[in-house]
Amino acid sequence: MSATLLHRLQQPRPTADDHRWLLIVAGQMTVFAAALIAAGGYHIGFHWLNDAARPLSAPLLQNITQTGDSLVMLNLFLLLIWRYPQAVWHAVLAALIATLLSHGVKIIAHLPRPAGALAADSFRLIGPAWHRNSFPSGHTVTAFVGAGVLACATPSIAMRAVLILMAMAIGVSRVAVGAHWPVDVLTGAAIGLLSVWLGLCAMRRCRWGLRLQGHLLIAALLAGCAIADVVRMPAYPDALWMVRTISCLGLASALWRYGFATRGYAITGFGWQRRAGGASV
Secondary structure, X not given: OHHHHHHHHXXXXXXXXXXXXXXXXXXXXXXHHHHHHHHHOOOOOHHHHHHHOOOOOHHHHHHHHHOOOHHHHHHHHHHHOOOOHXXXXXXXXXXXXXXXXXXXXXXXXXXXXXXXXXXXXXXXXXXXXXXXXXXXXXXXXXHHXXXXXXXXXXXXXXXXXXXXXXXXXXXXXXXXXXXXXXXXXXXXXXXXXXXXXXXXXXXXXXXXXXXXXXXXXXXXXXXXXXXXXXXXXXXXXXXXXXXXXXXXXXXXHHHHHHOHHHOOEEEEOOEEXXXXXXXXX
16 A cells, blocks of 8 residues: 555655746736736725626625635545645645745735725625735635646546636635735736746755655645644635535544554554564555
8 A cells, every 4th residue: 555655655756947938927917917917906896896796696705715725625635645645745846835925915005905904894895804914815825735746637628627717716816805805816817836846946846745744644644634624614604514524524524534544553764564464555
């Protein structure tokens, strides 16, 4: 079993040269955001999108938008870590880069959110009324990091398109719940995809997460995040059961793959070896 895991860790890695489309799409998002600002200012399109989403129920929007939460995304990768260990290491690197970029921009821009700039009765607000650090949308950054990493792991162009559309749905939901402006979403998408490409560049030099010990530590950290998501109350309460279901599935999967399935084996530099001697698995 560990031989399969080691084989997956040692498979040829995706390269930045193979996925320049990430830069192209990120550039398109950036140009679109700049065009919107030039055409009608920073707040353009907010009321139209917010109003267009009114037929959608609040619980549905809360579940969609909560999927862009960092802990939820980490829990989803806990479900994938055994089957796609390289993608998870790529996600870790991309997430670190995205965090630095997005939080750096937030601090510099320091722009108000809709709840801090508009009258409360002029738009639909679902969930907390955040007022500051609107630019860019952190949930959108997270969604596009996750979608971009998985897109790099599949050769199917159709599947890549589906993943990007799913990430965009999460981004649009941030406008629908009244948490962000459309420009925040477009910029968050660009930062997320750029971070995925930079993560590929980082994988060339940083291979720690592709070693067995590093992989196991990442799995343990993701399991810790899942436990945290089980006990905490999400920002959007109607998404509670979705969050806990993903967390529990991730924990159950990790417990089986890294616990029961390897019981009776010791970790060595070559994989798991039977404690009483014998061939590795």
